[in-house]
Amino acid sequence: MIPAAEVVELSRLQFGLTAMFHFLFVPLTLGLSWILVICESVYVMTGQQVYKDMARFWGKLFGINFAMGVTTGITLEFQFGTNWAYYSHYVGDIFGVPLAIEGLMAFFLESTFVGLMFFGWDRLSKIQHLGVTFLVALGSNLSALWILIANGWMQNPVGAEFNYQTMRMELVSITDVIFNPVAQVKFVHTLAAGYVAAALFVLGISAWYLLKARDTGFAIRSFAVAAGFGLASVCSVIILGDESGYTAGEVQKVKLAAIEAEWNTEPAPASITVFGWPNNKTETTDYAIKIPYLMGLIATRSVDTQVTGIKDLKKQHEEQIRNGMLAYDALVKLRGGDKSDAVMQQFDTYKGDLGYGLLLKKYTPNVVDATPAQIKQAAHDTIPNVAPIFWGFRVMVGLGILFLFIFVASFWFLVRKNLAPQRWLLRLAVVSIPLPWVAIEAGWIVAEYGRQPWTISNILPTRLSASSLDASQLHFSLIGLIGIYSLLFIIEMYLMLKYIRLGPASLHTGRYHGEAVTAPAPHAA
């Protein structure tokens, strides 16, 4: 018995919300940790106190954010088991590996040294402390590597094979899983996006101090670090974003077609739809504005390769569903003990499409007795709702271009030593602080919503992946999570804003805006 539709939808909602909430905190951890390393390195090399203060002040904000990252991260690890038990069984042999390595190699490093980073200033030499900060940055970034290897495998499940005895996917090649092209591109793109978020965070707050003409020495140096770091990062996000457009994987093909709202396969090189309103019912894009040739060039990097349209993908999927029925038929016989050559051969021939057969479970538990109408419906299910993917992508790219502009302009005026009069730019930097988060969440919607109806592309439908829980259990957890997360978010934002307003004076060094000359230091960290 597969779980009730309501339970699956609630489980999806819960995972989506908790993952997106977690990813409000991750980008800042990823990027800010390197900004701390940069500030502290300058301090170690030049001995200038202000760079130590920078490392400590931005480190304070890092800490407030980091606590929330840890709080919300543990939910995700629990949830695969609590809400996605069948998924955990079906792919744990592969998917669990990067998660476990993440714990051993990365998360341990990050969380063991993060305490020392905050508490060790008086107990370590300058070099030792810099080393500790570096290890925190390394740990958090390696952590992202392993998580994105796991996520990349969901998009493009390489290096694994179905074992009919254990009724699950099993690992064939760990190197294929690690060097999965989708995972590698995702890793670099996601990291660089986090760096942009952190850079704009520091840039915007520093701009605010500059606008208020307070702590200018501190602020201009922070602004400079953020502008340089941000410019390099935003360039890599855009370049590597392009890379992720055309890498391997069937789900990626569907996503690409959805991103471009390409309903029909167009002759190469395809035109790009800049704007429009994709309509899943009519399979057309209303009010479309198109630019010829561009999409074919971006997506395939050639003038003669086609991008397959949604209608053609659907036809292919219908074929694969029919193959999947044959694979399922053989699987049932194999599990029933019939291991004759004919059955084995049938299974081996079609097992690549077993996942497509499982899409039918939703309509008929026996799969093999599906009617042509059910097959058509299942093929229809393989195309997610196009509009959120289409628009999510455009929001992400549009904001990316804005960030490029901000960092180029900031860098330009900084180098020309003409920043202070550009109050428009400083104001723009301040109001843009939240925007990288919008771009990042939009990117995740494209990647994960675009993966539907699969949890593992071509292998395991979402509908089968969930635990067979009661809807009431989901109501309890969803209400609790939303309530607690909202409360914690308010508290976090309150503290963040309080410390941003206090500025480097919160270090109680007596050197900054609004401090009495002999400030005591009773309560810190």
Added chain:
Amino acid sequence: MLDYETLKLLWWGIIAVLMLGFALTGGWDLGVATLLPWIGKTDDERRVVINTVGPTWEGNQTWLITFGGALFAAWPLVYAAAFSVLYVALIFTLFALFLRPVGFDYRSKLENPRWRSSWDWGLFVGGILPTLVFGVAIGNLFVGLPFQFDDTMRVSYGSGSTFLGLFNGFSVFCGILAVAMTTLHGATFLYLRTDGVVAERARKSVIVFGLITAVLFALGGLLIHALSGYSLTQIGDLNAILTPLQKTVVRVDGGWLNNFHGTLWLVPAAGVGFALLAALFAGLRWRWIGLLASSGTVIGIIVTATIALFPFVLPSSLDAASSLTAWDAVSSKKTLAIMLAMVVIFVPLITIYTSWVYRVMRGTVNADSIHNSTHSY
């Protein structure tokens, strides 16, 4: 190259080691948090208590995260069945665990006494509630959890899988034992790391909880005798690919003690003996050796439980054959081998750098040390 059976056995050991890693290091953090409202009477005292574990608790909790990750990779069926059958209990645990990172980091960021006292209670709940649930969960392993597998290996749950269904006499007893054990461990840690009135209160707690732990654990030996154990009567070649439904399992009254004979009885004896020794050493004001004794208790109690269950890891009360064992709930040979290599490389490394961090942060924590440092919670 190791054969599959050896790998399966090694992984049973590794999972136990990871659990011990958390129980020993995360254990004193949880115990210290449980003692926080009772040992810290003033704000300064509470800050002393918090700062004994503040710089290091995060790394220690990673043992729990890694334990979860290792279950996922090495025992995917256990991870899937255990986490989903314990749904509501684990969600509650999660809520309590949420309070820890923010509690430690945010508490002293504002001077407001109500703010601080709210977080102090939050840290207390974040310490005692997960410990209680983990204890109740382990107790339920001996009673059996209400899950079963169908032919596609999908897990479904019996009517007893409600939250309240988890609370039976034995499981609640185990929950209380877990709280007593971690509180003892937290107290020996606190006694070692503090001085003055805080240390004196910690010392008394060691004596009290040392005695309670010893009595409860010994009593557990009697209670478990009244339970119906599980016994494996038939299973395929341990070196081959096995799936849970292929074996036969019978219930045996008092069967959970059948694994113990000869020198193995020393393990539960250590659980009782070291708890008494911890109390004795606190009486003698021996600090270091007291922490070693409470560590001995933690190891003795947890290893006793794993030996008693072996080869079971997740018995089912709904369908005995669905019970999961170290032989048939495991990943493929390849995955076990790769993950073994990772554990062999990283666990020693983690131990080394964690020890270094403790070395750097060593020394007595008291009101002076907190006020003199700009870097404390």
